[in-house]
Amino acid sequence: MKHLLIQVFFFFVLIMMTCVANARDVDDSGQLRQEIDFILHLIAREDFDAGIYLLDRIDNQDSFLKDSLNYLSGWVMYRQKKLEISAQKLLKVREESPVFHKSHFFGAYNLAHVGRHHDAQNTLAQIPVTPGGMHEAMQRFQISGVALLQNDFNEYHKQASHFNGNFHVMAQQERNMEMHRQRLETARTPSPALAGILSAAVPGLGRVYAGKSSEGIISFLYLAAMGFTTYDFYRGGGAGSPMFIISASVTGIFYAGNIYGSAVAARRVNQEFRYEMEQRILFDMHIPLRNAFN
Amino acid sequence: MICTFLCATPLIERIYAADDVFKKADALFASENYFEASIEYERVLFFSGSSEIRAMANLQKAQALKQLGAFGKARNDLQRSFHFRGDDSLRFEILYQYAFCSYMDNRSDEAFATLLQLKHAFGHFPLHRYFLLQAMVLADLQQWDDLRTHLELWITKYLDDGIFLQNKLVKYDEILSGYEKVFRMDAERARLRSTFVPGLGQIYAGEFGWGLLNGFSQLASLAAFGVMAYNGYYIASFFAGLGPWQSFYFGGIRHAGELAATNKNNRLEDLQTALSVFLLAVDAYLADN
Incomplete structure (x- = not known):
């Protein structure tokens, strides 16, 4: 009886502990x-x-x-x-x-956005996908976008050859991506060196060549005015006159500055074009992600 | 089962029991951990089923955010309690804090509208803080005549002392009279003056040095033009004399307008600082008496 009571007591204690733990x-x-x-x-x-x-x-x-x-x-x-x-x-x-696929596609997109293109491409390539499924199409599309960001047209063509417009979440963006590729491949990118040489020959011409026509015309007018002023001092006082020396020095500095400025303008035009294209590509990479996963 | 029912249910319910609902948040606030306190007040607001507790939590959260200087956020959060229809003193406090946070968030128009609402709905409440905030808002809105009337009403309401009232009104007028020129200062007038007399716009804007420099620059460039032309350097006189002169002339006009606008803003800020000091002194005196 005593053993039975002890057993019953421990049984209840055990139940109590289990209940409290639960x-x-x-x-x-x-x-x-x-x-x-x-x-x-x-x-x-x-x-x-x-x-x-x-x-x-x-x-x-x-x-x-x-x-x-x-x-x-x-x-x-x-x-x-x-x-x-x-x-x-x-x-x-x-x-x-x-949420694995959503997380990794967005993670890769984030890497692409911060300029870590190689990491983005590796991440995308490692996402396991079902052949013929939406995730595979998304993977190819995103890799093609990253390839364009890297100017890797071979990789782009490899991925884009599978674009088929079957998935409405990215059909339009696939077409857009092809347009971006065409623009990137056919765009005329002014050479900074050539812009500098042109401005040395005719002040402001380098800027016109770089696509900054109004800046080029203004530069030309400024330097022409300075040149005429210098000539006027030369005509009146000769090569040794202080006014001629001062004016010629100032004109020379502006002339050299204009050559450098033309090269910088060409580089700036290239950077602006590159930035604009990057934003367009990233925008078109982003829309299918939002459409598919949100 | 019985044990589970007895033990588990109270354990879960105890988490957000109403009696100690603000305990953790208040402790964090008291220990100046305002960010954590704001989260805990938000937690109370989120989990509480009582509209009164939710309103109180929101109000307390606003206090924590005020300590963090996040007046805009506090203001946005307080909007959530506008629909609260419980205790009048709590409603008054919500609206008052909303007006205060709006004022501190540079939204004096909104603060003014809220204060009007407060006055209309809670005219019977002790409105001491209301008067000070209203005065600050009127100063911010540059409604000088309304501020004078408000000052008169405020002092009369709390103190039966005609001499004190008169002194304060005279003091108020004195402060304003020191800034009369500032009220009239106008960027367009400054530009017009510089158009006809080089440097005069800058002097009008209170910048004598800039005016002198601009006037001298224009004179010097015109003199250079004259000297060069006299010596037969006609092309040089045109580009190196008239060129700089037109830059100084048109640049001077634009600069005069910018100076007038900037100086007017700066001086008005000075005036508002002076008025704030004055109004706080009035408030302190009224509170003591």
Whole structure:
């Protein structure tokens, strides 16, 4: 009887402990769920700093939960335009996660956006995709975009040969990407050296060649006026007159500056064209991602 | 099952029990951890089912954000409690804080509108803070006559002392009279003066040195033109004399306008600082008496 009572007592103690442990689990998971709900609320209110602060404080060893937290952190950073950190977080999401493809495509896009083209291309190439599926088409499309950003037309053609317009989320952008390729391949990029040489021959001509016609005309008029002034001093006082020396020196400085300025203008035109094309390519890479995953 | 029911449910419910709902947030606020406090107040707001607690949490969050200097954010957050229809003192506080944060966020128009709403809805409330904020807002909006009337009303309401009132009104007029020229200063007038007399626009804008420099530059370039032309350097006189002169002339006109606009803004800021000091002194005196 005594043994039976002891057994019954321990049985109840065991049940009590199990129940309390279960209750704590319920409590922990409930708290965690509430915490994530709250973080989502903060993010929805665009209170990103608070959201990130709380996300960083969640300490959980569960892999799936870690994926969700990395995805959330990456997404918040993406919304804050902190693309480098966003990519780091998004690319930590494991393949088992339901948001794996979204995270890795956006992670690669972020890398492309911050100029890490090679890393973006590697990341995209490593995303496992089903042949013939939307993810494969997306992978090819994104790699083609990164290839254009790198001026790698061979890689672009390799990927673009599979463009078929089957997926409406990127059909238009596939056509746009081809237009970007044509513009990049056919665009006339002024040579800074040639612009400098032209401006040495005729002041301002280098700028006109670079596509900055109004700047070129103004430069020409300024230097012509200075040249006439110098000539006037030379005519009146000779080569040794102080006014001629001062005027010729100033004109010479402006003449040399104009040559340098023409080379800089040509380089600036190239940079502006490159920047514009990069923005167009990135824009067209971004739209299918938003269409497909949001 | 019984044990689970007895143990688990209270554990979950205890998390957001109403009695200690602000405890953590208040402790963070008291220890000057305002960012963390603002998150905790937001948490209370998010999880509480009581509209009153939500309004209080929002208000407290605004206080934490004010400490962080995030007046715009506090203002935006307070908008969420506009629909609150509970306790009058809480509603008054929400509107007052909204007006205050709007003023601090350089939205004096909105602060003014909110203060009118406050006056209309809560005229019976102690409005001491209201009067000071209203005065600051009127100063910011440069409504000098309205501010004078408001000052008179404010002092009369709290103090039955005609001499004090008269002294303060005279002091107010004195402060304003020191800035009469500033009120009249106009960029267009400055440009017009420089168009006819080189450098005069800059002098009108209160920058005597700039005026002298511009006038001298124009004279020097014209003199160079004359000397060179007299000596037979006709082309040089045109490009090296008249060229710089037209630059100084048109540049001087533009510069005079810019100086007038900048100086007017700077001087008005000085006036508003002087008025703020004056109004705070009035407020302190009224609070003490």
